[in-house]
Amino acid sequence: MTTQQNDFSKWYIDTIQKADLMDYTPVRGCIAFKPDGYEIWEHIQEEMDRRFKETGHRNAYFPMLIPESFFQKEKEHIEGFSPELPWVTEAAGEKLEERLALRPTSETMIGHLYSNWIKSYRDLPVLINQWANVFRWEKKTLPFIRTSEFLWQEGHTAHIDEEDARKETMQMLAIYKEVVEGLLAIPVYDGQKTPSERFTGAVDTFSIEAMMKNGKAVQAGTSHYLGTKFAEAFDIKYLNKANQHEYVHTTSWGTSTRLIGSVIMVHGDEQGLILPPRIAPTQVVLIPVGPWKKNPEIMEKLDDIYAALKNKGIRVRLDNSDQSPGFKFNEWELKGVPVRIELGPRDLEKNQALLKARDEDDKQSIDLKDLVSAIEEELTTMQSRLFEKARKFRDENAHTTIDTLKDLKQHINISKENGSIPGWILAGWCGDDACEEKVKEETKYTSRNIPFNPPTTKTTCICCGNEAKHTVWFAQAY
Amino acid sequence: MTTQQNDFSKWYIDTIQKADLMDYTPVRGCIAFKPDGYEIWEHIQEEMDRRFKETGHRNAYFPMLIPESFFQKEKEHIEGFSPELPWVTEAAGEKLEERLALRPTSETMIGHLYSNWIKSYRDLPVLINQWANVFRWEKKTLPFIRTSEFLWQEGHTAHIDEEDARKETMQMLAIYKEVVEGLLAIPVYDGQKTPSERFTGAVDTFSIEAMMKNGKAVQAGTSHYLGTKFAEAFDIKYLNKANQHEYVHTTSWGTSTRLIGSVIMVHGDEQGLILPPRIAPTQVVLIPVGPWKKNPEIMEKLDDIYAALKNKGIRVRLDNSDQSPGFKFNEWELKGVPVRIELGPRDLEKNQALLKARDEDDKQSIDLKDLVSAIEEELTTMQSRLFEKARKFRDENAHTTIDTLKDLKQHINISKENGSIPGWILAGWCGDDACEEKVKEETKYTSRNIPFNPPTTKTTCICCGNEAKHTVWFAQAY
Known part of the structure; x- marks a missing residue:
């Protein structure tokens, strides 16, 4: 991919x-x-x-x-x-x-x-x-x-x-x-x-x-x-x-x-979608692992967990197809399913299951008796975590110290060379359409909006250098 | 109208x-x-x-x-x-x-x-x-x-x-x-x-x-x-x-x-819509009557009833506009609201309200303490009652003893003379398109369907008189 x-x-x-x-x-x-x-x-x-x-x-x-x-x-x-x-x-x-x-x-x-x-x-x-x-x-x-x-x-x-x-x-x-x-x-x-x-x-x-x-x-x-x-x-x-x-x-x-x-x-990331739990068509996928077909207790237990999650109104799928666990992990990651539960004979011996959140690297071992509530909690915390991750990313890429058209062009060029993301810039604007138009022509950056709560306030127009009437987000837009 | x-x-x-x-x-x-x-x-x-x-x-x-x-x-x-x-x-x-x-x-x-x-x-x-x-x-x-x-x-x-x-x-x-x-x-x-x-x-x-x-x-x-x-x-x-x-x-x-x-x-009837409770945008309308503006207790009581019904998930409206009660009764009847509640000073004295179901002539006096449950019950019984009324009407106008095209034409003519409803007829059909077509040309009746559970079974075709392969509902259709 x-x-x-x-x-x-x-x-x-x-x-x-x-x-x-x-x-x-x-x-x-x-x-x-x-x-x-x-x-x-x-x-x-x-x-x-x-x-x-x-x-x-x-x-x-x-x-x-x-x-x-x-x-x-x-x-x-x-x-x-x-x-x-x-x-x-x-x-x-x-x-x-x-x-x-x-x-x-x-x-x-x-x-x-x-x-x-x-x-x-x-x-x-x-x-x-x-x-x-x-x-x-x-x-x-x-x-x-x-x-x-x-x-x-x-x-x-x-x-x-x-x-x-x-x-x-x-x-x-x-x-x-x-x-x-x-x-x-x-x-x-x-x-x-x-x-x-x-x-x-x-x-x-x-x-x-x-x-x-x-x-x-x-x-x-x-x-x-x-x-x-x-x-x-x-x-x-x-x-x-x-x-x-x-x-x-x-x-x-x-x-x-x-x-x-x-x-x-x-x-989304390199492995595919990452869906916030509240809108994910499938919120949790249950996957049997190891030699589970020889051990009917695995599927019995997964059926119980499936029923308990359904009962809580959680959108859950049980993948007991013939594909390998690795194939399934990949497929459900691609689809962005927030939480994956793995259960194999060795987990069952220890009376636990593995929980993997789509956006985190490590798996958690969860005691089976706590599993349903742990899943519920993970869905809630993941929802906030995704928001915080997205906010951090945005804030890191929403620049507030580029104040001239020359600096903006330089910033874009450096980003291109580095393969980094040019992102948004917060800049002053005098209120003249011509200045906005010039920024667009030379950088493809257009005004997005005049934020109600800007991180800071600008005093000079990014284009003409005159007094700024507004503090504006500029960015390339879809 | x-x-x-x-x-x-x-x-x-x-x-x-x-x-x-x-x-x-x-x-x-x-x-x-x-x-x-x-x-x-x-x-x-x-x-x-x-x-x-x-x-x-x-x-x-x-x-x-x-x-x-x-x-x-x-x-x-x-x-x-x-x-x-x-x-x-x-x-x-x-x-x-x-x-x-x-x-x-x-x-x-x-x-x-x-x-x-x-x-x-x-x-x-x-x-x-x-x-x-x-x-x-x-x-x-x-x-x-x-x-x-x-x-x-x-x-x-x-x-x-x-x-x-x-x-x-x-x-x-x-x-x-x-x-x-x-x-x-x-x-x-x-x-x-x-x-x-x-x-x-x-x-x-x-x-x-x-x-x-x-x-x-x-x-x-x-x-x-x-x-x-x-x-x-x-x-x-x-x-x-x-x-x-x-x-x-x-x-x-x-x-x-x-x-x-x-x-x-x-x-629907001559007074306008009659909506089954389960699909009515407004299920219950509360209307103060008599000299209610001089008696603030009326509106207080209606507000309580409103809140109690809302709380039960019932779609309720309170009409405290300046129009006369008669005007309001007429307007909400036109809109097909299933249940109307009237409350005036005299009702309040007797600690009761009047309940009028849209499809029935008489009003019921209901003790105020039982009002919410009486409304809930009325919404349920009205739903079934409307179905039964519609079934009775249909069965009375779905004729099962008209077996020839001549009889059908006569039946339609008599209906026209009487100003009565010709309705549907259940008749035999030989399976030939030409017979269906002839019925349509001469009476505008078309085959509706071959019912899975007909009230009775027919043996001769309504058109050609040959052996019937199917028992069919015929009617004029939209």
Whole structure:
């Protein structure tokens, strides 16, 4: 297998294919999510959905096809999305009068409908989320991270005023941060996007940004305050208490199946996937070792352990196939199963089993009577340990002392020579788009976000050297 | 509001719109599922998904776009679906080399992928389900029942031999019957489709059929044994234990959002929806009555009841808006909320509340200390009561003594004159397509299925009078 360091992209593709998470299809940029890949998404969905509902949101479903004229109504929106839309032009043997786009996002369709649904301040807020497939026909695709069709959730809310809408925008960003850090064990920086990186049609875009093991950034979730832009474009007005018509303030927020790709790129190692216990399709694998077939007690004991773990709600597999233990170890490591239990005749004599955590080198000997609780504990500690390891890696590769474009270019060159990871840099920015653009042109580094809680604050612009208005994370991004 | 009896179709549309389940959109035949409509689907999904997983199935996700050439591979399949496919012909500003269909169902894409995924008998069975949107661009649409885009689940499994595949086909049909009867309180007849009503490309199709309140039939779920047809078309072979290549035997099975429409049409009445408690977004509504605003104890008591019900996991709403009690009663009846609780000063004096079940005329006085348990009990008994009412209605309108085409035509005419419901008929059939076709032409009655457990057995064909090979349900169908 390709190593992470030699060729990270190849390592990524090899890893997700060998771990059986996905397959390519003949439709350009569209992948099939295989059960082990899809189940990661199901665990993400379950946790997100629970939190959306706890905060008063309800799910709905909107048409996937959007009339071309809808896109024309919000100028920035059509400019942003039209280059990547697939179009339905014929149906049931007839040419359509108007082309229908496969939704890249649903602000326009939902804007159209909300203008009918919202009449009075009594109807507000409208707090709706949708789980759906969306399409962005992009030139360069990468499984999970950027695909022509992907799965996501998109929240679309309407509020009585800016204050309420901004509160919603920040609430959802906070939920994203909690879920991505807590469930996926991926540390993120939350912050505001610069204008050039805003969602097309948004007043303000906020994001959470995660660092992959090659130092690149992934935008792991975004939350937008849309102001009254879509309300004006789609005429979404309500009667206020004084009986006057006012535009609603809307928000939208989304996370997608790119989170699956991020988990792989944040935690995986040379042996394959490492899955955080909370989202692993298989959390524990039981493997008989030694001459176990001659000793029926081994399988009896493993059956007991299997039943006890099942009973605790732990996702456990028992691998009693004919392959060698070494082959099985390798296979389950590749799939990123958090905990492996080995039991052979010699272990049984000593009334113990071996426990191997996927991310640690040493095996632990555990007394059989304590095994189930030891496994439970290991799943919990491994979840936090993976988060801490990822945070340590990120902090080591998020540089805070590179303050000029010249230093950045030198840093990138040195990294290239050393085969080390250039990572992110925290730098000042004067607020001028031209400076951001120049950094991008010369280094491929783009602004990720203006973090709410930066490790330090910068005073001069990385590009022009003038006074910095903002302290910004810059990185190469997926 | 239009009455059910005068104009059932108009009653249906009025009812689902007033109950806020859906909205029309400018895209032909595509509806928006509003939160109360979508939540019914979520309850169905949850129960189905649990049962699929209990029986060893896992979810996956396949591309929505299917290359035209895939459809050509299974001849019957393309003939069946091509008249209703929408096509993507352009994407990202370029004309595509090959048209891509919006999936009407995924046998072809999945067949293509399974041919790579399945190599050996060790890989079998493959037990995969997908939750997805699908498209059938039909001329005549009806919200939930027949829409251009709808939501469904489609199971696709591959097996070592016919026996195993047929067992799967029947297992999934049995799960559909249990969920539709148990969760939706809709009685169904399970049975086999006649060849003319088979899924295009299937060897055998089985269905569950439900009777709506206008006597029409809805196919509420189908399960297909596909033999080796798709395996041959897509070259899905495995190495058996003797090291020889063999075709797999495949199945597919599906249920869709038309189940939402069926629930409305089976249980609804002149006052609007009646939702079975297990799928009702709101199971209980609490309404203060009388001069309750002058008596703060009323709201305190209702808050307590609300908390106690929430605590039991019951989906409860408290309506303390300024509308009159009569207005509220009407509104929540329209929405089909199973149980309404009224509490006013006079009730409180007597230490009791009034309980009104949506489907019964009388209110019950319940001692406050017993209220929570009385509500729980009512939700359970109402679930069974709705099923029994629907079964009684169906049995009364499923006729078993009409044995000739002449009698059927007379029966339909008499029904029309009386304004009564013609319903279904159980009749003999010789097995000749021409007889089925003639019944359809002259009466619009089509064969629904050959029930596994018919109320009685028929010996002569309804059309030609020859010996009957099968006893068949005939009905007008959606």
